[in-house]
Amino acid sequence: MSKVFVEENKVYQLDCSEALWATDAVHEVYRANKLGLKDVDFIIEQDEDIILVEYKNGKISQALVHGSNFNPNNEKIINNIPEKYFDTLHYLNVLGKNKPKHYIWVLEYPHGSSVMRKMLRNKIMKQLPFQLQTSLAAKNKLIESFEVLSIAEWNEKYKQYPMSEVKEKLQ
Template identity: 45%
Template sequence: MWSTDQIYNLYHTAGVFLKDADFVIETPEYILLVEYKNADIPGAVNPQAFKPFEEKRTIGVARKFYESLHYLAMEKKDKPVKYIYIVEYPHAGATDRKLLRNCIAEKLPFRLQQGRKAKLIEDFEVLSIAEWNSHPDYRAYPITPVKAEENH
């Protein structure tokens, strides 16, 4: 796994104001672009203010996919790309994540790549932390909560 601080630092140093996915994981078969948002952590300030279906937010999640592709191209990473949005927010369930997946997927290049020789995106998923940690392909990269005292 690479931390995308590498991407952020490259973009920032070059004066390019692009937003990138939070994590990049290269497996033998795929590049996984992972975006992570947790509005359901203990002590979160106003977690109810997080609106996952808000147009600005869904466009922002999609943009992070597109804007991370520049870095992958510059590094000549040509494996199929999967984009995973790991999201936690109050009262979210599997149905909510499926609806959110469909909403964001409309903004990703699935239709654009139909009938083309290459794909920009292989798959897109919206998962909870528990779903990520139990997924047969992703559980090798577990997400574990950091306790408040570990942040200091």
């Protein structure tokens, strides 16, 4: 089974060939089981931890053609990102995958910058269970870290899982 996953617009791919285990099929599993849960786009299991990846690209031609006014600061989007993380935990729990979890939102959008991504990260982190873990002195953490990265930042930090434009046209 291929571990090279193509995002829904078929413009970018994520090569998870070096992963211990990886999937992009959570959405299909939830839909097949008639669950109204949200999910992240990709899950990558490594020896010591799991990376959950949400991907959004407001710069690709499909987004621009549809006149997308994608605004990652929109309250609905900001609320949606934590929901996807929490709902995906059910999938991992059922599979018995209980390694430390890192959540990454790979985000590209017109006029995006590292400063804007850090501001988004700070807003969204307030809705993830970091404070809960601290207040309970949790032995078992639900999340280790959260980052908002550009594709270039992702490729720099996670060289073993390169994200690149799809080379061949997919049907």
